[in-house]
Amino acid sequence: MKKVAYMVSVMLAGMLICWSIGQMSGTKKATSSTPAVVLAAESHKATPLAQAKLDYQQYNYAKSLKSITNDDSTKAKALKKEIEASKSDLVTWNDPDKYSHLFFHSLIVDPTRAFTSQKGQGYKDYMVTIGEFNKMLTQLYAKGYVLVNSERLVKKNDKGELVFDGVSLPKGKTPLVLSQDDVNYYEYMINSGFASKLVATKNGIKNEYIDANGKTSVGNYDLVPIVDEFIKTHPDFSYRGDKGTLAVTGYNGVLGYRTSVSQYGDTAKTKRETTKAREVVAALKADGWNFASHSWGHLNMKTSSVADVKLDTDRWEKEVQPIVGKTNILIFPFGADIGDWQGYQDNNEKFAYLRQKGFEIFENVDASHTSWGEMTTKYYRQARINVDGIRMTDDLNGTNSVLNPFFNTSEVIDSTNRNK
Ligand SMILES: [Zn+2]
Numbered sequence: 001m002k003k004v005a006y007m008v009s010v011m012l013a014g015m016l017i018c019w020s021i022g023q024m025s026g027t028k029k030a031t032s033s034t035p036a037v038v039l040a041a042e043s044h045k046a047t048p049l050a051q052a053k054l055d056y057q058q059y060n061y062a063k064s065l066k067s068i069t070n071d072d073s074t075k076a077k078a079l080k081k082e083i084e085a086s087k088s089d090l091v092t093w094n095d096p097d098k099y100s101h102l103f104f105h106s107l108i109v110d111p112t113r114a115f116t117s118q119k120g121q122g123y124k125d126y127m128v129t130i131g132e133f134n135k136m137l138t139q140l141y142a143k144g145y146v147l148v149n150s151e152r153l154v155k156k157n158d159k160g161e162l163v164f165d166g167v168s169l170p171k172g173k174t175p176l177v178l179s180q181d182d183v184n185y186y187e188y189m190i191n192s193g194f195a196s197k198l199v200a201t202k203n204g205i206k207n208e209y210i211d212a213n214g215k216t217s218v219g220n221y222d223l224v225p226i227v228d229e230f231i232k233t234h235p236d237f238s239y240r241g242d243k244g245t246l247a248v249t250g251y252n253g254v255l256g257y258r259t260s261v262s263q264y265g266d267t268a269k270t271k272r273e274t275t276k277a278r279e280v281v282a283a284l285k286a287d288g289w290n291f292a293s294h295s296w297g298h299l300n301m302k303t304s305s306v307a308d309v310k311l312d313t314d315r316w317e318k319e320v321q322p323i324v325g326k327t328n329i330l331i332f333p334f335g336a337d338i339g340d341w342q343g344y345q346d347n348n349e350k351f352a353y354l355r356q357k358g359f360e361i362f363e364n365v366d367a368s369h370t371s372w373g374e375m376t377t378k379y380y381r382q383a384r385i386n387v388d389g390i391r392m393t394d395d396l397n398g399t400n401s402v403l404n405p406f407f408n409t410s411e412v413i414d415s416t417n418r419n420k
Helices: 001-015 048-057 060-065 075-089 111-115 120-126 130-142 223-233 268-286 306-319 349-356 390-396
Strands: 088-094 100-104 144-148 153-156 160-166 166-169 172-179 197-201 204-210 216-219 243-246 289-293 330-331 361-365 373-375 378-387
Touching: 048 060, 060 243, 120 330, 120 373, 120 390, 130 223, 144 243, 160 373, 172 223, 172 378, 197 268, 204 223, 204 268, 223 243, 243 330, 306 349, 378 390
Parallel strands: 100 172, 100 378, 144 172, 172 243, 243 289, 289 330, 330 361, 361 378
Antiparallel strands: 088 166, 153 160, 197 204, 204 216, 373 378
16 A cells, blocks of 8 residues: 555656645535436437448548448439549548647636636646637638547558558548547546536436536536537548547546545445446447546656556556556656657667557657657657647747647637636
């Protein structure tokens, strides 16, 4: 237990936002009343032609054509013609350096509550509001971006070497990787104007949110259901159903469920939370989301010893992997990479261990380029751009223009709430 306590203190000292999580006294439990889901139900299964149209819109031309091979209706013929025309005008994105990657933290539901809380400045710096995110999505879509999951971009050849496998998109479309860090709904964020968990409902994946008056509701209160809803109405924003990567730690459990046995005990409650978390994970995976390790204890892997990196990785494998499944993606907490720009050398013990544990895609943070990627036979490393208050402020100040290709900051930023 001593080692666990030590690791938690390491994690606290190094939290991205350097916050302590000892803010649990004001915790209010969610009521067990039935949440009011007021969203349109998915009424019927798509017809083969409708499914073929969706596959076409999401750039899966072969699948679309195959499913309507024997359909000689006028509509099917027109679709076949459209697909053949699109197929002849594709651009293949085969440069690993050209995939832009934007990442977010939890979205703010109630800016007043978040920005006036004790950690208000941290939330202003590292988070964006739902209102801001919605405007960003609209602009990203208008500019032709298409969401592609990074695990799709690598595959193994027959020699077991990693090779790049870029996607093909129509002219004018640009692939974009999206991720969300710390999808844990940490204890310190309770009662601060954020969603409290992800839930699987018959209307899709939603969030539970407890408002300032303590009322619980279920709806689109964070990135996942908001992106899901957006893609329902803009299917061509997603490459073959891809949505994004959810990076999770383990010390407060995952997705809002307190699943950590080392922190919450091997109790019936922890088991129930684990069962619920697994249900949500299954729904998320079926819905186009994948998972990344964000370490167990939000560990700074750059400054930590090899021994601590191993200990933390083992703990993630023990407590988180059984819930979210195996993943080959590691998203470095704090963006703190285990190597420099020269790449991972063979004598890099941290890399050797992480690779042995199955990690092949390594994601750091770098807002100096719109995209950066490095491909070797052993790993794919990508830089991500933090989309948050700091980045938007730098953009408005003219000190960093990296966001310009993605959206117009002055049009999306919620200055009213941020300057209150
Ligand atoms: Zn993080």
